[in-house]
Amino acid sequence: MKKGFSIYISIALVSLVLGIMLSTQFKIVKKGGVVTAQRAEELATQLKQLQSEKEALLKQISELEAKINAYEDSASKNSVITQTLKSEVEKYKELAGLTDLQGPGVIVTVNDSKQPVPPGQDPNLFLVHDEDLLRIVNELRAAGAEAISLNDQRLIATSEIRCVGPTVVVNSVRFAAPYVIKAIGDPDTLEAALKLKGGVVDSLATWGIEVNIKKSDKIVIKKYDGVLKFRYAKPLVEGEKK
């Protein structure tokens, strides 16, 4: 009898421990710690839906822009004043990066290093970072590039180039390597500026980061397709008291 009793105690103890473990695990899972396949699928469909929505909205934007253009065209036919105003607007749009541009220039392709990382070396050094891209863009600007795009995102006054995890964000759009920088300007000057001894390409080559420069007579750079609107900045009128 005594032996039977101790058996029951041990079974009860074991079941108790098992129950505590089960409920603890259940609590962890319920907290959403573990991402289940179902949840991931749900999120994926959500993402897909939002992406198609975004596509539709982008299409709408381009349609509306075409409409505006048509209005401007018809208005400019009416009088000389509106015609000059329109040409003025076109000029500022070009400068602001709101029109597609074409011209001679260079296409710079930057890719992560394919060299094996030697043991003890920081593998980060062999990847393309925002700083590298910024240096290249900066060098292109210094060499007189008139329009620059990164992976078809036009770089305008408010564009950012920033590392987010393993990707780079430009105009709030994420990109992974390889990065294609297009610049319109004098192709020879642009290439020479990048290939300066001790310059950008030279220093990146130390880590095996591939920088491929291709000169071209005709490069098309897309316009900036985001929304340009100042929420805080207001123009300062000359002579106005603060």
Place this chain on the structure above:
Amino acid sequence: MAYIIALSLLLGLIIGFVLPINIPFSYAPYLSVAILAALDSVFGGIRASFEEKFDNLIFITGFFGNIILAGGLAYIGDVLGVPIYLAAVFVFGSRLFSNFAYIRRYLIDRMRRR
């Protein structure tokens, strides 16, 4: 026997839900492997009691030993980058099913003999 298991399991569940036992999220995989080991031990115990081979000491040491070994192996596997927990899931999972099959057969046998 079945009542004891059910009752203490329920008690354990209640204790676990009421008490604020919290395990850091990074240890959750080890706990799940340990649970599998514990479940296997309990099923093994039930089977042994049906076969009248139940040994208290073996049962208790098997229970805690399996839990510690499964959790520990999963941890070591994580450190080494080898998914050892898969072995634990596989072994304990298959044993769970075979134990359950024995129990089922035993119960059906007993019912037929009546």
